[in-house]
Amino acid sequence: MSELEIDAVVFDVLGTLVDEPAGLRAGISALDRSLDDAGTERLLSLWQRHIEREQRRIADGERPYVTSDTLDREAAQLVADAEGVGDQGGGAVAALALAGRRLPPWPDTVAGLARLAEQFPLIGLSNASRKALLALNAHAGLRWHQALSAEDARTYKPDPAVYQLAVTVSGRPPERLLMVATHAWDLRAAQHHGLRTAYVSRPVGDPPTPSDRFDLYADDLADLAAQLGRA
Incomplete structure (x- = not known):
């Protein structure tokens, strides 16, 4: 790669x-x-x-x-x-x-986002509605530079129109954006749209298959931040 x-x-x-x-x-x-x-x-x-x-x-x-x-x-x-x-x-x-x-954050989420925010603009991209995403962010203590709902595209991931929201808002070409998810299907769709990809392991989600080739594989957000720091 x-x-x-x-x-x-x-x-x-x-x-x-x-x-x-x-x-x-x-x-x-x-x-x-x-x-x-x-x-x-x-x-x-x-x-x-x-x-x-x-x-x-x-x-x-x-x-x-x-x-x-x-x-x-x-x-x-x-x-x-x-x-x-x-x-x-x-x-x-x-x-x-x-x-x-009313979903609880993973133990590493809040600190991991704060650490990554020191390095990059952070964009949330969720299938949750605008109202749900606002309430969820507040409940879990998630902090973004921008939070985007699939509602703005009137469809759901893995429709390419949802990933295009992040491309449009950032004003950057897709290959300059890194999509982070614990769902391999989500990363495959983002990859197909031209985004770079990082898989983060969680107890839930859709693990990668042997044929998947993502840019980064991380144990948690601290590991992801460390890898991006080295990159």
């Missing part, structure tokens, strides 16, 4: 900087306190499958665009229906739909 020369770092948020499953588990558990771990995981999987499927349908043009707020509400209703809760709790579904805005 050519020498890594970048002008800004672009971060995926959900999963990469915050523990999305943990936040959703907490919301699901609050919906029904009698749930055991297996039941919570079953409902979490139902939520995740719905979000992934519907975002893909929208990106593929099979469904008109709706924000992530709508998709979260749909997922929350599916979970409540599957558990037989409905909305008997007077707003229980609405409360569950907001669980995706």
